[in-house]
Amino acid sequence: MENGNPAGRKGRAAIANALYWVLFLGFLLSFISSRNALSMALASDRIVDAAGMTIALASYSIVQLPPTGRLTYGYHRFESLSSVLLIMAFILLLIYTVIISTPEIYSSRIHSPLYTIYSSALSLLLLPMIALLLHGDENLTTKTMSVHTLQDIFTTALALGGSLILIFYPSGFVLFLFAIVIVIVSIVMNWGVLTRNIRLLMEGTDLNTVEIESSLKQKFPMVHHLHIWDVCKHYRIATVHVYAANNASLLELEPMRREIDDYLIKYGVNHLTLQFEPSQWMKH
Numbered sequence: 074m075e076n077g078n079p080a081g082r083k084g085r086a087a088i089a090n091a092l093y094w095v096l097f098l099g100f101l102l103s104f105i106s107s108r109n110a111l112s113m114a115l116a117s118d119r120i121v122d123a124a125g126m127t128i129a130l131a132s133y134s135i136v137q138l139p140p141t142g143r144l145t146y147g148y149h150r151f152e153s154l155s156s157v158l159l160i161m162a163f164i165l166l167l168i169y170t171v172i173i174s175t176p177e178i179y180s181s182r183i184h185s186p187l188y189t190i191y192s193s194a195l196s197l198l199l200l201p202m203i204a205l206l207l208h209g210d211e212n213l214t215t216k217t218m219s220v221h222t223l224q225d226i227f228t229t230a231l232a233l234g235g236s237l238i239l240i241f242y243p244s245g246f247v248l249f250l251f252a253i254v255i256v257i258v259s260i261v262m263n264w265g266v267l268t269r270n271i272r273l274l275m276e277g278t279d280l281n282t283v284e285i286e287s288s289l290k291q292k293f294p295m296v297h298h299l300h301i302w303d304v305c306k307h308y309r310i311a312t313v314h315v316y317a318a319n320n321a322s323l324l325e326l327e328p329m330r331r332e333i334d335d336y337l338i339k340y341g342v343n344h345l346t347l348q349f350e351p352s353q354w355m356k357h
């Protein structure tokens with residue numbers, strides 16, 4: 074096997090990606106044919122998977138593009154930007170699922186669960202193949218997706234179970250209940266991705282900056298206003314202010330600057346802007 078070969082890994086990720094698009098189309102067609110909300114709930118999840126994988130594959134080459142005068146970080150925010158848009162689309166699709174499944178409670182004729190059974194069966198057949206294709210990959214996105222595939226098997230099994238119940242016991246309320254449960258389970262399972270993207274929009278970071286600043290202050294009490302944020306997984310940016318003696322020279326300050334830089338590198342900060350300030354302005 075070519076497990077260690079990057080080209081082989083990328084090829085397998087591309088096949089897994091194509092299979093995710095097949096699964097999305099399966100649930101989309103199933104929804105269009107039957108208007109069954111269960112298919113819509115699963116189509117929402119599968120488009121996030123398929124589009125997410127495609128963006129991850131495309132971003133390998135897009136982040137290689139050189140920076141420009143207007144985009145000084147190059148295209149590194151592309152992956153973050155598209156994952157934020159994707160999460161927004163995911164939320165809208167889930168809201169749409171809730172909207173179309175609510176009238177089912179009172180309707181006497183329920184939408185046929187037959188197509189949901191077909192697409193769920195196809196999904197349960199292809200998902201283990203996707204998991205196998207992505208297994209052992211070192212790339213963070215593919216790793217996440219390989220774990221996510223197991224969650225997908227769970228939501229698909231829920232949809233299949235619900236559809237089978239509806240075949241024998243056609244009830245609008247049961248259909249509504251299963252659709253809502255799948256929406257809630259999807260949100261819970263994607264919670265990590267959701268909060269990470271919201272943090273990203275808030276210019277945040279996964280680190281505890283308060284802790285880092287206070288431990289820096291133990292060594293250098295003049296440190297203040299530390300900010301850390303991530304442009305992407307390659308660029309972790311920090312800015313920090315440091316009060317210095319009014320007559321200190323750049324050469325005298327250099328060891329301190331280097332020590333603060335080295336300390337932050339341990340936290341993955343690879344782009345630090347450090348500002349020295351005269352201590353007579355020790356106000357803010």
Ligand SMILES: [Zn+2]
Nearest residue numbers: 149305306307
């Ligand atoms: Zn990057």
Ligand SMILES: [Zn+2]
Nearest residue numbers: 118119122225
């Ligand atoms: Zn999924």
Ligand SMILES: [Zn+2]
Nearest residue numbers: 298314350357
């Ligand atoms: Zn300052």
